[in-house]
Amino acid sequence: MGELRERWGPDHLVDRGVWWVLLDVVVAYLSAVIAIGPSDHTASAFAGPVVERACAVVWFAAIAGRRFAPACALWTAAGASVAAVASGAEVTNVSLATALALALVVQSRPARTAVEVAGVPVLAVGLALAGDSNAFVPAVAAHGVAWLAGRAQRAGHEARQALRARAGEQAVAAERARMARELHDAVGHAVTVMVTHAGAARLALGGAAPPVREALSRIEEVGRSAMTDLDRVLGLLTDSYDLEATLRTLVARLPADVPAELGLPAHESLSRLSPAVAETVGRVVQESLTNVVRHARPAHAVVGVEIAGDRVVAVVTDDGKGAAAGPPGGRRGLTAMRERVAARGGVVEAGPVADGGWRVRATIPLEETS
Known part of the structure; x- marks a missing residue:
């Protein structure tokens, strides 16, 4: 018809x-x-x-x-x-x-x-x-x-x-960029102040009761995680996602007892990824590192991203106690990660490594930017 x-x-x-x-x-x-x-x-x-x-x-x-x-x-x-x-x-x-x-x-x-x-x-x-x-x-x-x-x-x-x-798309992009700036100035400033005050309070308490220091430390971690999520959302709002900057920020904000190494391909290779795929890779790494901090610390983590043919592969490995504790983050975290990657046509493999620790490997079909 x-x-x-x-x-x-x-x-x-x-x-x-x-x-x-x-x-x-x-x-x-x-x-x-x-x-x-x-x-x-x-x-x-x-x-x-x-x-x-x-x-x-x-x-x-x-x-x-x-x-x-x-x-x-x-x-x-x-x-x-x-x-x-x-x-x-x-x-x-x-x-x-x-x-x-x-x-x-x-x-x-x-x-x-x-x-x-x-x-x-x-x-x-x-x-x-x-x-x-x-x-x-x-x-x-x-x-x-x-x-x-x-x-x-x-x-x-x-x-x-x-x-x-094209004129309509430019107008929409300009409005979204304006909204992103407003959110960054308002929410970003508030979260930053919250994290700064929590850190200052934790240091000022000195030998205070461990539960109090732990609570303040937790506030810092949640605040930093919120800033990472805010950066991700703002990147999507402006139709862009800087995967390299996001991963470096995630690694830099890890606690002292979770040192991490980051291995990335050349910037030109990462720029081939569409914003949707790049955002998925970033979320996999973020969730994996969050699980290391919650369930495997102290631990040493290794984050690697590579582009193999028509696929991008992200691997996060730690040598902590995650293997003994079971799937990091529980079944819900692993299920959510698999669903997110499956939505892009990829797969997630997660499990203990032979010499102790835990490994998450996500393979996602490559969608190049136009």
């Missing part, structure tokens, strides 16, 4: 203004009057054999109504042209009706669809006039000009659409 609508449905790109329609009616009248016969004796809708008069009426209707149904106008005009030639009438501008309809068919449809719709009627007119060089050459020229004019109109329309779409 959709294909039929594309071929024969309404032609939304055709101008149907009153003055354009009136101009078509005038051209249709002149064409129908002088369409058939030599200059000294013209058969038209008002004179001549019945077949010729009927053909003239069809041409008039086809030209006058071409803006409302170009494809139908083309086929009916072509049928009348072939009938006029078959009746033995001398022809003059017999191809004008099909040429004018052809221009609108090409203008209102993609090139391939236009060929499918117009190929048969235009070919039929050409074959009908092939025996008369005086009519055939002008017919070829008229249809060629009509095709070029239609394509030029459609190209102009598509260019204008692309400019409007």
